[in-house]
Amino acid sequence: MQKSKEDFTDFISNRLIRTEKEDLKYYYQYMKNIYHNRFFAMGTRFHTLLPGMDDDTAERVFYLMKDEVLRIEKKLSRFIPESDISRLNKSAKEKPVIVDDELFDILNACRFCWDLTDGAFDLTLRPLMDFWKNQPQSNAENDEFAQLKKNLGLQHVNVDDDKKSVQFSNNQIEIDLGGFGKGYALEKISNLLKDASVESAFISFGESSVLAAGNHPAGNSWKIGMNDYLNPGKSIHEFRVSGGSVSTSSNFFVTDNGTLKNHRHVIDPESGKPIEQLRSVSVCSESPVLAEMLSTAFLILPDKKIEKVKEQYDNLEVISVDYESGEATVKTFDEHQTA
Amino acid sequence: MYIDRKKFLEMTAALAGSSLLTTTMPWFSVFNNPAPVGRSASDRVRIGVIGVGSRGRALLLNLKELEKSLNLEIAAVCDTYEPHYERAIELTDGEAEAFFDYREMIENVDLDGVVIATPLHEHAQPTIDCLHAGIDVFCEKAMARTLDGVKGMYDAYKESGKILLIGHQRLFNPIYLEAMERLERGDIGPITMLRAWWHRNTDWVFYRGTGGRGTELDRQRNWRFYDEYSAGMISELGSHHFQVANWVLGTQPLSVMGSGSINHFDDGREVYDNFALVFKYPEKIHFTYDCITSNKHNGMQVQVLGNDGTLELESNMQFEEFPADPPAIQDLIEDIQDGENDAIPIGGATWIPDAPIRLGGDYISPDYAMNDTLLYMEGFINFIRKGSAPEKLTTEGYHASIWTLLAEEATKTGKEVTLPDKYRI
Numbered sequence: 001m002q003k004s005k006e007d008f009t010d011f012i013s014n015r016l017i018r019t020e021k022e023d024l025k026y027y028y029q030y031m032k033n034i035y036h037n038r039f040f041a042m043g044t045r046f047h048t049l050l051p052g053m054d055d056d057t058a059e060r061v062f063y064l065m066k067d068e069v070l071r072i073e074k075k076l077s078r079f080i081p082e083s084d085i086s087r088l089n090k091s092a093k094e095k096p097v098i099v100d101d102e103l104f105d106i107l108n109a110c111r112f113c114w115d116l117t118d119g120a121f122d123l124t125l126r127p128l129m130d131f132w133k134n135q136p137q138s139n140a141e142n143d144e145f146a147q148l149k150k151n152l153g154l155q156h157v158n159v160d161d162d163k164k165s166v167q168f169s170n171n172q173i174e175i176d177l178g179g180f181g182k183g184y185a186l187e188k189i190s191n192l193l194k195d196a197s198v199e200s201a202f203i204s205f206g207e208s209s210v211l212a213a214g215n216h217p218a219g220n221s222w223k224i225g226m227n228d229y230l231n232p233g234k235s236i237h238e239f240r241v242s243g244g245s246v247s248t249s250s251n252f253f254v255t256d257n258g259t260l261k262n263h264r265h266v267i268d269p270e271s272g273k274p275i276e277q278l279r280s281v282s283v284c285s286e287s288p289v290l291a292e293m294l295s296t297a298f299l300i301l302p303d304k305k306i307e308k309v310k311e312q313y314d315n316l317e318v319i320s321v322d323y324e325s326g327e328a329t330v331k332t333f334d335e336h337q338t339a
Numbered sequence: 340m341y342i343d344r345k346k347f348l349e350m351t352a353a354l355a356g357s358s359l360l361t362t363t364m365p366w367f368s369v370f371n372n373p374a375p376v377g378r379s380a381s382d383r384v385r386i387g388v389i390g391v392g393s394r395g396r397a398l399l400l401n402l403k404e405l406e407k408s409l410n411l412e413i414a415a416v417c418d419t420y421e422p423h424y425e426r427a428i429e430l431t432d433g434e435a436e437a438f439f440d441y442r443e444m445i446e447n448v449d450l451d452g453v454v455i456a457t458p459l460h461e462h463a464q465p466t467i468d469c470l471h472a473g474i475d476v477f478c479e480k481a482m483a484r485t486l487d488g489v490k491g492m493y494d495a496y497k498e499s500g501k502i503l504l505i506g507h508q509r510l511f512n513p514i515y516l517e518a519m520e521r522l523e524r525g526d527i528g529p530i531t532m533l534r535a536w537w538h539r540n541t542d543w544v545f546y547r548g549t550g551g552r553g554t555e556l557d558r559q560r561n562w563r564f565y566d567e568y569s570a571g572m573i574s575e576l577g578s579h580h581f582q583v584a585n586w587v588l589g590t591q592p593l594s595v596m597g598s599g600s601i602n603h604f605d606d607g608r609e610v611y612d613n614f615a616l617v618f619k620y621p622e623k624i625h626f627t628y629d630c631i632t633s634n635k636h637n638g639m640q641v642q643v644l645g646n647d648g649t650l651e652l653e654s655n656m657q658f659e660e661f662p663a664d665p666p667a668i669q670d671l672i673e674d675i676q677d678g679e680n681d682a683i684p685i686g687g688a689t690w691i692p693d694a695p696i697r698l699g700g701d702y703i704s705p706d707y708a709m710n711d712t713l714l715y716m717e718g719f720i721n722f723i724r725k726g727s728a729p730e731k732l733t734t735e736g737y738h739a740s741i742w743t744l745l746a747e748e749a750t751k752t753g754k755e756v757t758l759p760d761k762y763r764i
Binding site for chain 2: 039046217229232
């Protein structure tokens with residue numbers, strides 16, 4: 001947003017006669033350039049706001065982010081046939097596959113979260129999602145289901161720490177980093193923004209993963225509202241974030257006419273069945289990838305267990321929203337409120 | 340989208356009567372309206388193959404795949420190089436008559452068509468002789484070593500009334516068919532630039548053990564390295580993409596500028612190991628092309644840049660320029676501009692696009708399952724049976740070959756080169 005010389009003259013002369021508050025407002029209007037750019041990745045949109053930077057510098061930062069996101073997608077997407085994950089899914093059924101340090105660390109992070117959440121965060125359940133796509137719950141009795149139930153689970157992914165290799169103990173296992181990739185990308189970007197000395201940034205990755213770096217240009221934390229799907233445009237909750245992230249997991253899509261539809265992509269590893277109750281969970285934490293993994297797991301975990309996990313972290317905020325009754329019922333996992 | 344034979348025929352059938360199938364790529368309609376195939380020996384299409392080196396062998400094997408279904412026969416094969424001559428006999432199980440000299444072949448064998456895959460400088464004469472002998476011709480790209488050779492081939496085509504097709508196989512590629520459909524529909528907006536490149540890391544030596552550059556055997560086998568026989572990568576690689584650029588823009592260039600050098604594989608070869616070109620097209624559109632054999636990082640690509648999106652034709656990807664804004668983002672921008680910090684309801688379930696086609700990095704056709712060379716051969720046999728082929732197939736080849744040689748001239752003279760009137764058709 002280039003401003004002409006006249007604009008600045010106008011600003012300076014206005015500045016002399018305005019009150020301090022108005023003056024500040026004009027300062028933002030004229031001096032706070034906002035670089036806004038976006039692209040598609042990981043099946044959704046990536047929007048960046050970089051306030052208070054000149055366009056040339058902001059653009060360089062933007063393309064560093066874009067390259068990094070696309071690099072991660074190329075590596076982790078199961079939709080890309082030559083990705084590391086596709087290669088692993090194809091070969092690890094038969095033999096140990098040596099993976100690079102980055103993927104090895106990712107798999108370990110996923111295992112850590114699997115342990116932390118008593119198995120709720122499990123990225124091997126994709127074949128069960130496919131199974132349930134168009135099936136009634138009563139099919140839980142059939143052989144195919146029993147087989148999948150028996151064979152799926154992170155306990156069937158064997159990792160050799162010395163050789164940095166991975167092998168599946170049966171041929172039905174498939175790793176799907178869908179509940180991980182966006183948070184991981186934002187984690188990397190958060191570091192990238194620090195390295196680039198970016199003071200303030202707002203990034204929405206498909207709206208379900210939001211990163212707010214630094215403070216809002218008007219001062220104080222960013223206020224990230226959670227959209228109420230039954231009253232679109234209204235916030236049901238507000239997270240205050242400076243240097244952190246909010247991740248939302250839900251088991252529904254919103255259709256064009258505003259009704260919520262369970263996509264049955266969320267499987268309870270214990271029962272092997274999709275979570276049918278329309279529900280979303282948002283987690284706010286300093287680490288985008290932790291927020292991403294925990295929001296996925298908390299969609300499945302009972303409240304008591306969520307609280308138990310939450311206790312282990314400082315500054316972790318969690319809300320769950322239940323849409324089952326036809327209106328949004330919000331539960332905050334705040335000690336003061338639940339007490 | 341998975342394009343198999345069935346899907347391909349559905350695509351071409353759906354386009355019947357569209358300007359795409361009447362003007363841009365009329366040859367695709369032959370697959371839904373094939374020539375009737377008689378089963379008797381007298382209905383058999385008899386083909387000769389002239390030049391059975393690496394490309395000739397591939398073409399011959401494609402023809403063999405069609406032998407039964409299209410009732411064709413590889414009746415004769417010809418190569419001046421003995422190992423290839425022997426191999427050709429083997430590939431046809433000794434059933435084809437074999438020759439060292441194509442003139443003897445066309446004199447002694449009754450042929451409906453020939454497939455020519457000789458070195459570039461040996462394209463023109465056999466093509467002209469075959470056309471004048473009343474034989475339809477499929478000739479590998481590019482057409483000829485000289486502008487007069489190219490024009491001579493075209494003139495022989497016009498005089499004889501026979502078929503002349505040039506082996507730019509992308510012309511028969513279903514992915515390109517779909518890409519052209521998208522371009523014509525305006526999916527990426529107005530086209531504002533084309534960029535293409537072909538980067539490899541290879542010394543480009545086809546045959547080892549020839550005794551090195553400059554020996555007689557090397558001149559014969561590695562003919563691509565010698566100015567007398569080839570324009571090097573400009574004719575052997577670039578011509579493919581020059582054809583695509585003409586095709587996408589629906590016209591030929593106004594001029595070409597360029598430069599080239601040998602800066603890495605300086606082993607006595609006479610052709611560049613790297614070059615760069617700028618073609619100017621009507622409507623103030625530029626097409627930039629570069630080629631290098633000492634670095635493969637960028638691979639091969641043809642990018643069509645439009646104001647609303649990008650098509651990458653070689654990797655089958657489409658990218659859109661501007662994803663829609665989340666509803667709350669404009670509020671947030673206004674707030675920042677106004678120095679306000681209000682909560683903006685932006686977080687929630689993952690946004691997904693209405694139609695997957697709107698996604699960046701969308702595969703035009705991820706599981707492409709058809710061989711365009713095979714389709715081109717199938718087209719050729721059908722055109723022989725029908726007695727004619729769409730003229731545009733020939734002119735596509737003509738313009739690609741002419742501009743290949745003009746591009747070579749531009750790199751050698753450093754001048755901006757335009758089309759001399761005598762080569763205008």
